[in-house]
Amino acid sequence: MKTKFLLIAFVLVLMSCNQNQLFDKFNSDFTDNRWEVSDVKSFEFENKQSEGTSDLKLHFGHIRGFQFKEVPLEVEITSPDGNVEKLPVILKLMDESGNDLGDCSGDICDVYQSIKTFEKLEQGKYKVAVKSTFAGPFLPNVLGVGIIVEKQK
Structure with a gap:
């Protein structure tokens, strides 16, 4: 019985994988949910495929009710x-009416x-560095930041 359960769970995990995704990493090591302006989040990935168009997306996690409609960032890509x-x-978090643009569940929102x-x-190794260019010493209520690289369908 236990073996059947594990087999079913494994099949479900494989089915949920996005075949178009080349890289997906999310960094959530923020102290007290504060992104210090000196804290640059770095990601490295290797592209082994040679054909097709690909998108680089930013994943930003924050606490619902974020006090800013947008967040200024700088992304540095080393090919x-x-x-x-x-x-x-300029990462947009809310529309003109103040509604969250991200996927929110409970108190957590994810914006892509x-x-x-x-x-x-x-083909080869890429480095992507993401830093906040927020005017204050830190950006509050940040749960994490990451990048996703995926082939267009």
């Missing part, structure tokens, strides 16, 4: 050839925003 691209990003589309994501 396998060493080329560095800095992208200013596309940052860059690669017509062809070169």
Whole structure:
């Protein structure tokens, strides 16, 4: 009986995997839910595929009722050839009426925003650094930040 349960759970996990996702990492090591302006979150991934268009998305987790409608960020992408691209990003968290734009469950909200589309994501290792450019010493009520890289369907 226990073996059947484990087998069913394993099949369900495999079925839920997104075949188009090349990378998904979420960093939630924020002390007291504060993202210090000096704290740069870094991610590394290796692309082994050679064809197709890919999207780089930002995943931002926050406490519901965030006090700001948008968050200023900077994303730095280092490609396998060493080329560095800095992208200013304004992450929108609420619409004009003050409603959360993210997926919220209870007190937790997750916002996903596309940052860059690669017509062809070169093979090799990439580094992505995300930092807050918020005007204060820290951004409050942050649960985590991450990136997702996925092939377009």
